Every structure is written in C-alpha cells, then in structure tokens.
Amino acid sequence: MTTTESIIHKNYQEILNQNSGAEFVKVDLHVHTPASGDAQAKNKYNFKFNIKDIPASLKSAKQLAGEIVDGVIKQGIKLIAVTDHNTPSNTHPEDLTNTWYQLLKEKAKGKELSVLPGVEISTDDLHILVILDPKEDEPAAYTTHRINFLLQDCGFSLKEYGDYRATGMSSLFDVLQHIEDLGTSCIAIPAHIDGGKKAMLAVYKEPSNVFNKLLNHPNLNAVEVVKATTPARKKIGKEYVKDYFKRLRDDHRSPIAFIQDSDGHAIKEIGQRFTYVRMGEPDFWSLRNALENPETRIRMKSDYKPDTDKTRILGISFSTGRKWSYIAFNSNLNCIIGKRRTNKSTIVDLILYGLARFGDENKGDEKSLIERKYSVNVFLAKGPDVFCYSRDD
Numbered sequence: 001m002t003t004t005e006s007i008i009h010k011n012y013q014e015i016l017n018q019n020s021g022a023e024f025v026k027v028d029l030h031v032h033t034p035a036s037g038d039a040q041a042k043n044k045y046n047f048k049f050n051i052k053d054i055p056a057s058l059k060s061a062k063q064l065a066g067e068i069v070d071g072v073i074k075q076g077i078k079l080i081a082v083t084d085h086n087t088p089s090n091t092h093p094e095d096l097t098n099t100w101y102q103l104l105k106e107k108a109k110g111k112e113l114s115v116l117p118g119v120e121i122s123t124d125d126l127h128i129l130v131i132l133d134p135k136e137d138e139p140a141a142y143t144t145h146r147i148n149f150l151l152q153d154c155g156f157s158l159k160e161y162g163d164y165r166a167t168g169m170s171s172l173f174d175v176l177q178h179i180e181d182l183g184t185s186c187i188a189i190p191a192h193i194d195g196g197k198k199a200m201l202a203v204y205k206e207p208s209n210v211f212n213k214l215l216n217h218p219n220l221n222a223v224e225v226v227k228a229t230t231p232a233r234k235k236i237g238k239e240y241v242k243d244y245f246k247r248l249r250d251d252h253r254s255p256i257a258f259i260q261d262s263d264g265h266a267i268k269e270i271g272q273r274f275t276y277v278r279m280g281e282p283d284f285w286s287l288r289n290a291l292e293n294p295e296t297r298i299r300m301k302s303d304y305k306p307d308t309d310k311t312r313i314l315g316i317s318f319s320t321g322r323k324w325s326y327i328a329f330n331s332n333l334n335c336i337i338g339k340r341r342t343n344k345s346t347i348v349d350l351i352l353y354g355l356a357r358f359g360d361e362n363k364g365d366e367k368s369l370i371e372r373k374y375s376v377n378v379f380l381a382k383g384p385d386v387f388c389y390s391r392d393d
Contacts, residue, residue, distance in 0.1 A: 008388050011317035011324060011377050018315065018328035024276040024299065024306070025078040027287070030120070030129060030191060030224060030261030031270055033068070033082060033100035034061075035089040037162045039265035049092055058098070061091045065103035068267055073113050075271030079282035080104075081131045083118040086168070087161035088147035094158075096148055102140045114282040117143045121154060122164055123172045125210075126190055126200045129224065133185040133284040146182070153178045172210070176217050187288055188219040192263060194234060195226035207237045212248050215256060221291040222257035226273075228302040231258045257294030260301065276304045314379040314386065318350050321373055354378035354389050 001009070032039045034047040047064055049057045072080055082089050082101040089100040105115040118131040130150065134143055151161070155169025170178070179188050193200035200223070204210055214220065223245075225231065231242035239247070245256045264270035278297040279286035290297035315328040327347065336344045349365050352358050354376035358366040378389040 004390065008377055008390055011326065012379055012386070012388065014324070014326045015315035015317065015328050015379055018326055019280065020315070020328035021330035021333070022278050022280045023330065023332070024278045024304065025282055026076050026271070026274045027079045027277045027282070028072070028077050028262050028264070028271050028274045029081040029131060029189065029259065030083050030263045031080045032084055032263070032265045033089055034064070035084040035087050035091070035100050035162055036164065036265065037085065038164055044266045051092065051094065054092065058091065061100070062103055065100065066107045068270070069104055069107040069111065069113060071267040072270050073111060077271045077274060078112060079114045079116065079277070079287065080270070081116040081118040081129070083120040083129050083131070085120050085162055085164040086122055086151060086156050086166055088119065088144045088151070090144070090161070093162070096144055097141060099144050101143070105140065116284055117147065119147050119151065120191060121151070121175055122167045122198070123170070123175050124167050125172045125203050127192070127198055128175060129189040129191050130179055131187040131189070131284070135185070150178055150182070173213065176214070179219055180217065186219055187221070187291065188217060189259070190214065190223045192226050193223050194230040201234065201236070201241070205236070207244070211244070215245055215248050216250050216253065221254065222259050222294070224261055225258055226260070228260060228300050254292050255294055257291050257298040258300060259298065275300060308383050311380055311382045313351065314381050316350055316354060316379070317377045319375045350374065350376050351378055354391050356391070
C-alpha cells in the first residue's frame with residue numbers, strides 16, 4: 001500500500017467513526033435469556049444455573065452471553081432489549097446481584113450493539129414489555145432493583161420470577177399505573193398483540209373501553225405485532241386495527257407505532273423479526289423519541305425499502321498540510337449552518353474540488369483552493385461499493 005493509499009484508508013476509517021446523524025438501524029426489543037424458564041431447554045439456550053456449582057455456572061453464563069452478543073451482531077441488529085418473563089433477568093435464581101442484562105452489556109462493550117434493560121410482565125389479559133432507561137451514570141445494579149421493585153409492586157413473588165404463566169396479583173390497569181409511576185424513564189409496549197391466547201386482539205375481539213385507556217397511556221407509543229399484515233388487514237369490529245387505533249388515540253398524540261420483534265428464546269431466534277428505527281445513536285432516549293414519531297422514524301421490514309442504488313456522499317476529509325479534518329454526511333438530510341465567514345461555502349467548494357466539478361464560471365474558487373494548498377478526499381458510495389476521489393495540494 002502506497003503512502004497515498006494508506007492516508008486514504010485512514011481517512012475513510014475516520015469518516016466511518018464520525019456521527020453522520022440519524023439513520024435506520026435494525027432493532028429487536030423482545031429478547032429472552034435463560035432467566036426465562038421457557039428458554040432453558042436443549043432446543044433453546046440449553047442452560048440452567050446449577051446452584052451447587054456457582055463458579056462453573058457463572059463462567060458458563062459469561063461464555064453464553066458472549067455467544068448471544070456475537071449472534072445478534074451477525075444478524076445486523078444494533079439495539080436489543082432484555083425482556084425476560086417477570087424477572088430482572090438474574091443469572092442465579094436466588095441472587096439478584098448478577099443479571100443477564102449486565103453480562104450482555106459487558107460483552108457488547110466496544111462492539112456495534114447497544115443493550116437495554118427491561119422485563120416482560122404477564123397480566124391476566126396480556127403481556128407488556130417494559131423497557132427502562134439504563135441511566136449510565138448509575139450502577140447497573142440500580143436498574144436491577146428498579147425492575148425488582150416494579151415486579152413486587154405488581155404482586156410477583158421471587159418464586160414466580162422467570163415464569164411466563166405467573167400473573168402476580170395486579171390487574172392490567174394496576175400494572176399500567178405502576179409503569180406510569182416510573183415516569184418518562186420507561187417505555188411500555190403490549191407484546192405480540194396478534195399471537196396466541198395471551199394476545200390483546202384475542203382477548204378483546206370487539207371494540208372495548210380497554211383499548212382507549214391502553215392506547216392513551218402516557219408511556220405507551222407502540223404495540224408489537226407478530227404479522228406485518230395485522231394493522232391493515234385484521235379487524236376490531238368493523239374497522240381495521242390501524243384505523244381503529246388511530247381513531248381512539250388522543251389528537252395531541254402521535255399515531256401508535258407498529259413494531260416487530262423476535263420474542264427470541266434462543267440465539268438462532270433473535271433478530272428473525274425486527275424493526276427499522278431511525279436514530280442518531282442506538283440508545284434509550286433515541287428509541288423513545290423515534291416511537292413518538294413513527295411516521296418518519298419507524299418501519300417494519302415489509303415497509304422499509306432502502307434506495308441502495310443511488311450514489312451518495314459518505315463524507316470528505318481535507319487538509320492544508322497540517323492535519324486532516326473530517327465531515328461525515330447523511331444520505332437523508334444535510335444542512336450547513338453557521339455565521340458569516342465560517343467557511344460554509346468552502347465545504348461545498350471542497351466537494352467540487354475533490355470531484356473536479358468546477359465549471360468555468362467558478363474557476364476562481366478552484367484557484368483559491370489550489371493556492372491554499374488543500375488536499376481533499378471525497379468518499380462516494382453506490383450500493384455496497386465505496387469510491388474515493390482524491391486531489392492533492
């Protein structure tokens with residue numbers, strides 16, 4: 001590799017590391033670990049904690065957590081939520097200090113995967129996913145306690161942790177009240193509303209005031225569907241689900257977002273269903289903001305059609321002989337904002353300079369960049385291919 005090629009390669013890596021703004025990424029918000037009793041079998045994770053040999057079990061759990069993270073990344077998923085059945089996802093069945101959420105988060109550190117804490121709460125009527133803000137400035141154990149306190153408020157005993165059949169001692173609306181008490185630091189999502197007996201659309205087949213209360217809950221902006229066709233083809237009474245939900249939703253609220261998740265109980269299952277979410281960073285608050293703007297930021301797989309054939313500028317790197325500067329671009333929207341004489345037009349000129357696209361009427365601008373001894377790399381992408389147009393001083 002020549003010196004020029006080496007510089008171009010280094011500059012390209014720097015462009016990739018820049019934050020280029022919000023993009024659609026794959027998200028799976030319904031992931032189970034061996035903390036869920038129905039995920040421990042041989043055809044699932046094939047793992048059950050042995051309290052007679054705690055050190056060996058913890059070692060095996062850490063190894064399995066690494067395999068789960070690698071499997072998720074291989075599927076191209078950028079964000080997951082750990083949502084085990086009625087449990088804070090503790091590894092040791094009698095000890096809440098270590099959780100699968102903590103293990104997965106640790107194994108994902110430094111990799112292109114974010115992990116959020118959560119829980120799937122069973123009620124008599126339906127299952128609800130609750131996803132929490134991990135509060136990065138607080139110990140991970142604090143998150144475990146928040147889930148534990150929520151479950152205790154909902155009437156679950158330690159013996160019921162991990163059991164999807166347990167329903168605690170709270171009604172659906174008691175659970176919703178406990179969720180509301182957590183404030184804006186949590187997201188509530190009714191799970192698989194069209195799948196199985198414990199599904200919202202199976203329990204409430206006809207119009208009901210339950211829908212009105214549920215769909216206007218302050219922490220609820222999305223519902224999870226198993227089938228992508230459910231919103232537009234399944235009916236509640238005489239209306240399609242999508243239209244019925246839209247009519248019941250308060251006017252000042254955004255439409256309900258329909259999402260798909262894997263409900264994965266094994267490595268091979270995670271990411272089999274997912275949702276595209278447009279985010280700047282794959283984290284809790286970006287997710288919450290996206291769910292509040294589903295028309296522009298939420299797409300199920302069947303609705304997402306990326307234009308991979310268009311040619312787009314990934315970014316530019318430029319130098320005047322001292323050090324390189326980098327600007328990454330977004331394929332959806334870019335704007336350059338600044339006061340006078342902050343070199344806004346220079347950025348556009350540098351793109352034209354690198355691509356050798358100056359017209360005769362702008363030769364003066366090109367001459368100015370030459371005199372200032374600019375070196376420029378313009379990185380373009382078309383489908384999976386990346387090209388660099390390079391121009392030295």
